[in-house]
Amino acid sequence: MTALLEVREVRKSFGGLHALNGCSLTVQEGTVAGLIGPNGSGKTTLFNVITGYERADAGTVAFGGQDVTGLATGKIGGLGVGRTFQLTRVFNRLTLLENLQVGRAGVPRERRGELYGPARCMELLDFVGLTALAQAQAGSLSYGQRKLVELAMVLAQEPKVVLLDEPAGGINPTLIGQIADRIGELNRRGMTFLVVEHNMEFVMGLCDVISVMERGAVIACGRPEEVRKDPRVLDAYLGGALDDGPDDGPGGPTGQTEGIEGAQP
């Protein structure tokens, strides 16, 4: 297995807050990697740095052996890094079909019809089960449905690795199962995933390896059953709730107790 995505010693500060504090992470090709950690531990910031939405203060991000640190978001997307957002970001006043047709990162002109043509987009909508709503405005959909639209939007870009930011957050259990099925199916076809998620059942069931973040750095990494027993991980979740550190984000402690559900053996 080769490393598809390699993050090395990335630092990112917002004023006095060190959101990423020497964070390193490797995602192997063909795996589903999980990324967990208390609220405010820097998971979303890491996603933003990897995908170019934010610039790292220090450190490097390499994708497929190529240094992509500081490249424009569109460029990084064009290389094959797709992502979804914690709060969905779909184009509210466009139809679902139109949503899937936006963007063309790195696609040669002659392949655009094939990739962004209505037939291909309907296939993707069918894959996430939203064919019937193809002509509906994305803004009129429920939160869970918008998450699925986002997934389809990312797939339309034909990414090599997909970064999912809380794909199961705020979604009903039936739908969560379906999202997990879809991810598993795509993974079997060779797509790599990096998933941030608080739902432990979802993460433990889906991921091959799990990395744990705490205060801007990865503190543990391993197979789900190893991570589950790692004392540092339990400390990051439970310890953080007991001695409330100064740089915990708002709502930190509540998020931590929420996160531990199902993590105990």
Next chain:
Amino acid sequence: MNDPLATPLWRGARVGTAGLALIAAVAFPFVFTNPAVTSVAMFTLLFVGSSSAWNLFSGYSGYMALGNAVFFGSGAYFLANVAKDLHLKGGIGIFALVPLAGLFAGLVGVPVGWLALRTRRHTFVVVTISIFFVFQLLAYNLHSLTNGSGGMQLPMPPWLADTYNNYFYAAALVVAVVAIALSWAVRRSRFGLDLLAIRDDEDRARGLGVRTERVKLAAFALTGFITGMCGAITAYYLGSIYPPFVFDALFDVTIALMAFLGGLGTVTGPVVGALLLEPMQQYLTLRFSNAGISLILFGCLFLLVIRFLPEGVVPSLARLLRHVLRTRGEPQAGPGDPPPYDSPADHSPAAREVPR
């Protein structure tokens, strides 16, 4: 969701209406020969063009430009200068320069857009207004190009009074049709989709690989092209131009108001808005002369539109029509509507192919 207005019947009705409107527009000067009427009609068509052009950039992309008179004035002064430098005589030939004036205004749009489009939202609005005033000031002071407040004369056409307006009416109609056709073509293209995506979430669009800077600038310049042609025709019609008349702040607001009234971001919205507002504005000016009352009424109307028709006339009517068609066709609550919550029925786990 099945759109009841997307059936072949309604699509045919729309095409038919457009065709009838075009025939009516062509026949208009033959039916109403009074020069006072054809003059109003010509200005209305120019506003159809200018407002559609405004909508092409601002309506689609969400960037509310309030300085499009920059294009209007640039086109007007371009025509005046070319006609002066080449010692052209009045006649139909002058109209051949109108597209060139449009191109010039479009070129002006490139550096202006490059500057203004570094900003977003409210800042963008303020920057466009500021650039507009810079251009007005330049028109007052660049004497070699504009003759300052002395104004510039354009060649006098040799036409008789009773058919005089018809030439300008025809030119305005061509520009209006071009503007509508471009709006329609852009709306249906990938370029238009990129603009609409920028309106909804610009950073996300960029993340998906939309070259946002290029797309915005291209639309801005295209708007300049159409608006510049409207300015050139206006200049030729008026015969003489002065800085405050072609670089007119009221023009900036009017074309935006027309698009707001008709329906922002729709192809027909600005057309409907211009058809409603321009004759009214002309009437008010005629009725109350220059007392400024027309401006006050105009401002009040703007507030009313924002308050009661935030979507505009066209989308509101379309919504009403859809509602009527749905309730008549399907007595039970519209099953075509998206379910409000995640319903498992919509995501049946029937084995799906992974699209590759």
